[in-house]
Every structure is written in structure tokens, then in C-alpha cells.
Amino acid sequence: MTTIKDIARVAGVSVTTVSRALNGYSDVNEDTRKKIAQVAKELNYSPNSIARSLVMKKSKTIGLLVSGFTKESVKDNFIVEVLAGINEFVSGSDYDLVLFNTNSSKQREKTYTQLCRERRVDGVIIQGIRTDDPYLHEVVESDIPCVLIDIPLESTNVSHVTTDNVLGAEKAVGHLIDQGHRTIGMINGHEFAFVSQQRLEGYYAALDHAQIKRHPSYIVNGAFTEESGREAANQLLKSHPEITAIFCASDLMAIGAIGAANELNIKVPEDLSIVGYDDILLASYISPKLTTIQQNKFQLGYEAARLLMELLTNQSETHRMVLDTNLMIRGSTKQMKG
Numbered sequence: 001m002t003t004i005k006d007i008a009r010v011a012g013v014s015v016t017t018v019s020r021a022l023n024g025y026s027d028v029n030e031d032t033r034k035k036i037a038q039v040a041k042e043l044n045y046s047p048n049s050i051a052r053s054l055v056m057k058k059s060k061t062i063g064l065l066v067s068g069f070t071k072e073s074v075k076d077n078f079i080v081e082v083l084a085g086i087n088e089f090v091s092g093s094d095y096d097l098v099l100f101n102t103n104s105s106k107q108r109e110k111t112y113t114q115l116c117r118e119r120r121v122d123g124v125i126i127q128g129i130r131t132d133d134p135y136l137h138e139v140v141e142s143d144i145p146c147v148l149i150d151i152p153l154e155s156t157n158v159s160h161v162t163t164d165n166v167l168g169a170e171k172a173v174g175h176l177i178d179q180g181h182r183t184i185g186m187i188n189g190h191e192f193a194f195v196s197q198q199r200l201e202g203y204y205a206a207l208d209h210a211q212i213k214r215h216p217s218y219i220v221n222g223a224f225t226e227e228s229g230r231e232a233a234n235q236l237l238k239s240h241p242e243i244t245a246i247f248c249a250s251d252l253m254a255i256g257a258i259g260a261a262n263e264l265n266i267k268v269p270e271d272l273s274i275v276g277y278d279d280i281l282l283a284s285y286i287s288p289k290l291t292t293i294q295q296n297k298f299q300l301g302y303e304a305a306r307l308l309m310e311l312l313t314n315q316s317e318t319h320r321m322v323l324d325t326n327l328m329i330r331g332s333t334k335q336m337k338g
Contacts, residue, residue, distance in 0.1 A: 002043040004271065011039045062090065062308060063121040065100040065112055067128040076225070076252050077278045078297055081151065082127060085301025093309060095122075101128070112139040123308045125149065125301075130192040145311040147304045150195050154319040159307040161321040163295040165195050168325035169202025170209075172247050172275040172293050175327055177210045180336030181245040181273060185218040187232040187257060189249045193224075199249045199277065222253045229256025237264055237272075244272060244336065251276035251283045251292055258286065258332065269334035279328055288331030295325050 004018045010016065013032060021028045021036040028036075033099035064086055066079055074080065083099075090097045100115050112135045116124050123145035129136045131151070139146060140158050148160040176184050186203050189196040200219070207214055220236050222228035229248060236243060254276030258268050266272050268288060276283060279294035292322065303321050310316040 002040075002045045004045075007036060007044055007045060010043065011036050038200045045134050048322050049062040056146070060094055061096045061098055061121050062099045062305075062312075063100055063116055063119060063124040063259055065102065065115070065126045067102045067130070067133075074312065075282070076233060076250070076278065076282065078278060081126065081297035082301035082304075085298040085303075086125060086305045087301075088298070089302050089305035089309070095309075099289040100124075111135045111175040113142050116142075116144050123147075123312050125308055126151065127304075130190075131194060132192045145308060147311070149300055149304050150193075152194060152320070157311065159311060159316065159319040159321075161300055161303045161307060161323070162194075163177075163300070163323045163325050165198035165325075166202040166205065168277065168295065169199040169247065169249075170206045171202075171325065171327045172277065173203050173206035174209075174293070175329065175333065176245040176247065176273055176275060177206060177212070179245075179273065182212055183215075183243045183245070184212075184241070185219070185220070185236045185240065185243045185246045187220055187222050187229055187236070187246060187248045187253050189224045189253075196221075196249060203247055215240075222249075224250045224252060224258075226252045226256040226259070229253025230260045231256075233257035233260035234264070237261065237266060245274070245333070246272065247275050247277075249277050251278045251280045251290060254290055254292065254332070255282065255286055258288075258290075269332050273325040275333060279326075283328075284330065291330045292328050293325050294328045296323055299323055 006014045008018045013036065017028060017032065018036055021033045022040065049125060064083065072251055086099060093236055098119055098121060116139065124149045127149035129151065134157050140153055143157060148158065150162045152160050152162060154160055173184060188200055204214060220232040222232045229252060232253065233246060236246065237260065248257055254274050257274050261268050261272050268274055276290050276292035279292045283290040283292050300323065307321060
């Protein structure tokens with residue numbers, strides 16, 4: 001295997017000069033740099049990234065730390081699309097990407113800060129972590145640069161990217177109100193998700209704007225899964241048969257709600273209108289096709305990677321990015337009669 005000593009011998013320069021040339025230092029003569037690069041190419045030199053990271057004190061590696069990357073999560077494809085966006089940006093840089101899944105037994109035994117330090121990542125993107133997770137605050141308060149997805153915390157070392165969840169929920173519930181609905185239920189996610197808090201705020205804002213009385217009993221929490229949506233809808237529709245529409249804080253829960261309605265012989269959208277959130281791939285394939293709030297999951301990942309790179313290169317102009325959402329009207333909602 002070719003080493004920098006071999007390159008130095010063939011090029012007729014010192015090992016130090018080769019090292020500084022290959023690592024991009026500006027104090028190396030341009031002709032010398034070109035000669036070293038040519039010799040390195042002819043000798044098929046491949047740099048030892050571990051050794052380089054020890055010298056440069058940078059690993060040129062960033063981490064993606066996710067929670068809940070399970071068989072169930074593949075169904076909504078959310079994390080996969082975010083990952084694709086991160087990879088798209090990172091692949092155009094000289095950084096590598098490492099995935100940490102906090103659900104694995106090996107990684108549950110360690111704090112997020114320990115994981116980052118052991119793998120020597122220069123920075124980390126965090127997605128899907130609960131707000132009550134003590135390890136989240138530990139890594140945010142550390143000196144490790146990090147970007148949070150859908151967790152609106154920021155500081156010198158911390159940026160975040162999210163979509164406008166309040167406005168997105170307002171659009172969803174506003175659409176139902178425009179169709180004549182006045183008894184609108186909500187299936188929210190668990191209380192330890194920032195998006196749940198924000199989508200509930202948007203739900204209430206739409207009701208208040210239309211001067212529709214709030215009914216806290218019309219709100220049931222799920223867990224962002226199809227089964228939890230089915231159970232929540234079952235509970236909601238049996239307890240409050242007057243409900244004519246339901247806003248769900250995720251598409252998977254909305255799909256579960258449609259299943260529950262079918263089991264109760266309630267027709268969607270003739271008897272019950274349902275709106276989801278996310279616009280996952282399944283939303284346009286189920287029957288009826290799901291009216292939902294579309295957020296650009298690929299863009300979430302891409303912008304998270306860009307924000308992290310700005311933190312790592314000290315070029316950060318902003319620590320916050322909020323992306324727009326779109327209302328996708330399909331077959332699960334219908335204008336009320338009369």
C-alpha cells in the first residue's frame with residue numbers, strides 16, 4: 001500500500017511537504033502541489049482517513065440520529081425521504097454520513113453524546129426524538145454542532161429545520177370548515193412531540209377563526225401509527241357520533257381512522273370527512289385517496305444537512321428554517337349536504 005513516504009521519495013520532497021500539500025495547506029508552492037498530486041495519482045495513493053482525522057482533528061463525518069426507525073416506520077417512508085435529502089446534500093461534499101438508530105439495543109445503552117464522540121462525528125442531525133428525552137438536552141447543551149428536525153431549539157451550536165405545522169393544521173381544519181363541518185374531531189400524536197403541540201395549536205386557531213366552540217373531548221391522542229389512529233377514531237366516533245370530520249396529525253393515523261370508520265359502517269367521505277398530515281406515498285393509493293397536508297420531507301433533510309455544513313464551516317447566517325406546506329385535496333373529504 002502506497003504511503004506518503006513513497007510519494008515524498010518519488011517526488012523528491014519531504015514527508016511534511018507531501019502531507020501539507022495533500023491536506024490543502026496554502027504554504028505549499030503550486031507547482032510542487034501539482035507534482036505531488038500527479039505522483040500520488042500514478043502511485044494509486046489512497047489517504048488513510050482515520051490517520052488524517054487524528055491529524056486534522058476532524059473526521060469529515062456527520063451523523064444522523066433517528067428514533068423509531070423500525071419496520072412500522074417504513075410504511076410511512078418519512079425517515080427514508082428525510083435520509084434521501086440529507087444524502088443528496090452530503091454526497092456533493094467531502095463528508096460521509098453515519099446512521100444511528102436510538103432503538104437498537106446496543107445504542108440504547110449509551111447517551112447520544114457518547115455515540116457522537118465514539119464515532120468521532122463532526123456534527124449530527126437529530127430527528128424523531130421526544131421532547132422529554134434527557135439525552136436530547138445533553139447533546140444540545142454539548143459542544144457538538146447539531147441540527148434538529150421538527151424540534152425548534154437553537155443556540156450557537158444548534159440549528160433547526162421544520163415546516164410551518166401551525167399553519168399546516170390551520171389549512172387542514174380550515175378546509176373542513178369551508179366544506180360546512182362544525183363538529184370536527186382531532187387525532188393528535190403523542191404529547192412529547194413538538195409537531196403535536198403545534199398541530200393542536202393550528203386546529204384550535206382554525207376553530208377560533210370560524211368562531212366554532214372548542215370541545216376538548218373531541219381530541220384524542222394517538223402515537224403516529226396506523227393502529228393508534230384506528231383505536232383513537234373508534235373511541236372518538238363511539239363517544240361523539242355527532243362528529244362529521246376528523247383532522248389527523250399524521251397520514252398513518254388517518255389511514256387507521258378510515259379503517260375504523262369502515263368497521264363502524266360509517267362511509268368516508270359521505271358520512272365522515274378525514275384529513276391527514278404529511279402526504280406519504282400511501283396517501284394517494286388508499287381508497288378513498290387521502291386529503292392531506294403535504295410537507296417536503298426530502299427538502300427537510302436537504303436543508304438540515306446544509307444548515308449543519310454551515311455550522312461546521314462557521315458560515316451560519318441563520319439557525320432556523322421553516323418550510324411551507326400545501327393542502328392536497330383528494331377523495332376523503334366532501335362538502336356537507338344542506
